[in-house]
Amino acid sequence: MPALAVRRLVLLLPTVLGVVTLVFAFLHLLPGDPVEIMLGEWAAPADVAALRRELGLDRPLAAQYVRFLAHAARGDLGHSIAFRAPVARVIAARYPATLELAAAAFALALVFALPLGVLAAVRRGTALDRAARLASLSGACLPSFWLGPLLMLAFSIRLGWLPVAGRGGLAHLVLPAVTLGLGMAGILVRLTRASLLAALGEDYVRTARAKGAPGWRAVGVHALRNALVPVVTVLGLQAGALLAGAIITETVFAWPGLGRLVVQAIQARDYPLVQGCVLAIGVSYVAVNTAADLLARAFDPRLLEDRR
Amino acid sequence: MRRAGARAALAGVTTLVLLALGGAVAPWLAPAGPYAADLTGRLGPPSDAHLFGQDTLGRDVLARVLYGARISLGVGAATVVLSLAAGTLLGCVAGYAGGWVDEGLARVIDVLLAFPGLLLAIALAALRGPSLPNVVLALSVLGWTGYARLARAAVMTLRRREFVEAALALGATPVRIVCRHLLPLAAPMLLVQATFGMAGAIVAEGSLSFLGVGAPPPLPSWGAMIDEGRPFLLVAPHLVLFPGLALAVAVLALQLLGDGLRDVLDVRAEASARGVIPP
Numbered sequence: 360m361p362a363l364a365v366r367r368l369v370l371l372l373p374t375v376l377g378v379v380t381l382v383f384a385f386l387h388l389l390p391g392d393p394v395e396i397m398l399g400e401w402a403a404p405a406d407v408a409a410l411r412r413e414l415g416l417d418r419p420l421a422a423q424y425v426r427f428l429a430h431a432a433r434g435d436l437g438h439s440i441a442f443r444a445p446v447a448r449v450i451a452a453r454y455p456a457t458l459e460l461a462a463a464a465f466a467l468a469l470v471f472a473l474p475l476g477v478l479a480a481v482r483r484g485t486a487l488d489r490a491a492r493l494a495s496l497s498g499a500c501l502p503s504f505w506l507g508p509l510l511m512l513a514f515s516i517r518l519g520w521l522p523v524a525g526r527g528g529l530a531h532l533v534l535p536a537v538t539l540g541l542g543m544a545g546i547l548v549r550l551t552r553a554s555l556l557a558a559l560g561e562d563y564v565r566t567a568r569a570k571g572a573p574g575w576r577a578v579g580v581h582a583l584r585n586a587l588v589p590v591v592t593v594l595g596l597q598a599g600a601l602l603a604g605a606i607i608t609e610t611v612f613a614w615p616g617l618g619r620l621v622v623q624a625i626q627a628r629d630y631p632l633v634q635g636c637v638l639a640i641g642v643s644y645v646a647v648n649t650a651a652d653l654l655a656r657a658f659d660p661r662l663l664e665d666r667r
Numbered sequence: 668m669r670r671a672g673a674r675a676a677l678a679g680v681t682t683l684v685l686l687a688l689g690g691a692v693a694p695w696l697a698p699a700g701p702y703a704a705d706l707t708g709r710l711g712p713p714s715d716a717h718l719f720g721q722d723t724l725g726r727d728v729l730a731r732v733l734y735g736a737r738i739s740l741g742v743g744a745a746t747v748v749l750s751l752a753a754g755t756l757l758g759c760v761a762g763y764a765g766g767w768v769d770e771g772l773a774r775v776i777d778v779l780l781a782f783p784g785l786l787l788a789i790a791l792a793a794l795r796g797p798s799l800p801n802v803v804l805a806l807s808v809l810g811w812t813g814y815a816r817l818a819r820a821a822v823m824t825l826r827r828r829e830f831v832e833a834a835l836a837l838g839a840t841p842v843r844i845v846c847r848h849l850l851p852l853a854a855p856m857l858l859v860q861a862t863f864g865m866a867g868a869i870v871a872e873g874s875l876s877f878l879g880v881g882a883p884p885p886l887p888s889w890g891a892m893i894d895e896g897r898p899f900l901l902v903a904p905h906l907v908l909f910p911g912l913a914l915a916v917a918v919l920a921l922q923l924l925g926d927g928l929r930d931v932l933d934v935r936a937e938a939s940a941r942g943v944i945p946p
Contacts, residue, residue, distance in 0.1 A: 377778035385790055500919040502870050504877040505893055505911030512900050512907075603783025607874055611897075621786070622878055625793040637790050645781045 363656065367649055378641040382634055383427050387420060397440070397628045414631070436638065437631035441624065446635035450617065454639070456526055457616030460609065461601040463532050464540035469594075472544040476551025481578060483556065491548055498545020503604060507538040507611035524613040539608040543597045551590055558586040588655060595651015599644040672930025679924030683740075686917055690736030697730030701887040710903040720905040723895060728905060731887035732913050738888045739869050739917060742803055746868040747861050749807040754814025755857065759845050761815070762822030769819070776812045784809045788871055792880040802881050806868050813860055821853035855932040862925035866918045873914050889914045 394411050395402070411417050414437075415426060430437070436446035472495075479491035514534060515523040522531050558564065559582050567581045568574075606618035613619070617636060624632035689696070705725035713720040719728035761772040779787075791805035822845060825831065834844050873890030875881030882888035884895075889910040896906025928934070 374777065374781050377774070378781055381778060381782065381787075385794060496919070496922060500915050500922060502873055502890075502911070502914055502918070504874060504890065505907065505914060508893065508897055508900055508907045509911070512904055516901050600783060603785045606785060606789065607877065610878065621789070625789065625878075625880060633790065633793065637786060640786055641782050644783050648781070 374645050382638050436635035439632040441627040441629040446631050450639050453617050453620045457605050463536035467536050468540040468544035472547035476548045479552040480555035495545040495548035498541045503538050503607045510534050526615055535608050535612040535614055539604055554589050555586040558582040592655045595648050599647045602640050602643055672927040675923045676927025679920045682920035686736050689733050693733035701731040701734040719909045722906055728909055732909050735887045735889045742872040743865040743869040745803045746806040747865045750810035751814050751861055754811035755818045758815035758818025759822050762819035779812050792875050797880050797883040806871055817856050822849050825849050856934050859929045859934045866921035
């Protein structure tokens with residue numbers, strides 16, 4: 360296991376390098392001049408030249424790439440134009456808020472979805488099963504930029520139970536976390552149900568039952584443990600996806616995190632900040648996925664043998 | 668299982684056809700069009716004259732929702748066609764050629780999947796400026812990977828089969844073998860993936876337009892309409908309600924269709940797990 364963890368961490372390097380390169384390529388290889396977009400098409404040529412020099416865009420592409428890599432490796436992501444501060448510092452200030460929101464959404468989805476998925480599988484074909492499947496389908500179909508405003512309208516504006524927006528105590532966290540976590544919960548319910556149903560049909564569960572294991576033990580100990588392996592893998596992918604989904608949810612609820620920052624940076628045409636945010640979210644995403652992959656392998660020793 | 672699948676697929680197709688029809692006959696259903704402003708009727712609630720009410724400029728929300736179907740379904744379909752074509756082509760080439768071609772494609776896909784799709788689409792669309800072609804381009808640049816993986820896996824497992832050897836012995840070219848013998852076998856999987864892909868593209872278009880990097884105003888994109896209506900949630904909730912409802916119905920129809928097709932065609936694939944489907 361430790362050897363595998365080390366290998367996965369080493370493999371992380373080329374992926375992160377790929378992510379960094381992609382971010383660089385976005386800014387430099389796409390048609391369209393970022394400086395012109397930043398300053399508008401009527402900008403004075405002298406201003407354009409000055410900003411281009413400031414961002415290092417007047418050098419050859421290869422030199423820019425090396426400079427970008429060297430700076431990024433030291434944590435220097437350039438200077439934000441809108442905030443007049445180092446990009447790294449601006450991002451660090453917003454990062455905890457996004458982590459808080461993502462963690463709350465993750466916990467919420469887990470707490471509701473896993474039991475619901477298990478119940479749906481155990482009580483297959485009943486009204487409960489149908490209700491669970493309907494709930495999971497609607498979770499997948501309600502876009503968060505619609506669900507968020509509707510929840511806000513119902514619980515904050517009409518009922519007045521929860522704050523409308525912003526970050527503060529636990530009450531502020533409820534609606535954003537529900538909005539962000541619902542889609543994930545839908546996927547989890549579906550997957551847990553399908554995976555547990557498959558496991559319940561296996562020989563070892565029948566054997567356990569034949570040997571007199573009570574129903575809860577056959578399900579909870581024998582079937583569920585195996586059924587959870589694919590769930591853990593998908594959980595990892597989804598946890599990473601929460602970071603991206605936070606872009607919409609944070610915008611809806613004025614949550615001062617990384618997702619809202621990237622939207623603000625785009626609106627302010629603050630390219631160094633856009634680049635930094637994309638990089639920060641991308642690297643976090645890769646890290647979370649790697650951690651989930653290792654966790655899934657810990658759950659299922661069979662995965663320890665590399666499948667390639 | 669199959670009967671239930673067929674029922675779900677039918678329900679999905681019917682709903683989609685109705686939505687598309689609504690978009691197609693919008694000029695007759697809403698003759699005033701999606702841009703006719705009526706400042707005296709700003710934020711007007713649903714009424715007989717305006718079934719879905721009026722927006723911030725007094726424009727008819729029903730007309731905008733109907734015309735919005737053209738944008739949503741159009742962007743969704745265009746994205747699926749583009750990414751399906753590109754992904755299938757690249758996947759087939761990689762799967763058939765193997766070796767470094769295959770290795771190279773796998774690395775590119777790894778890096779693209781190492782990124783949250785929505786974030787990349789936002790960055791791409793923002794850099795290229797808000798326009799519908801740019802939305803389609805951004806979503807397709809990210810969306811092809813799912814199809815490429817499916818096509819590659821299918822071609823790789825099938826190309827060692829005896830019927831391929833027989834075709835080779837008869838002098839068939841690789842292009843003919845892939846197109847005539849291998850692709851038809853992979854088609855059901857690709858079709859199911861395309862259905863989920865279209866649902867994802869529709870939500871993604873809505874998300875981009877909601878964030879202001881998708882359809883530029885005054886285009887009646889459902890996502891943009893929700894964003895425009897948000898500040899008036901208290902006084903005019905219909906501005907947010909109806910476009911979102913249309914979007915949810917479209918996505919639900921595609922999900923039902925995808926689920927149904929999967930059961931009917933008996934596809935056991937990882938379809939829909941990845942791709943540009945925003946959470």
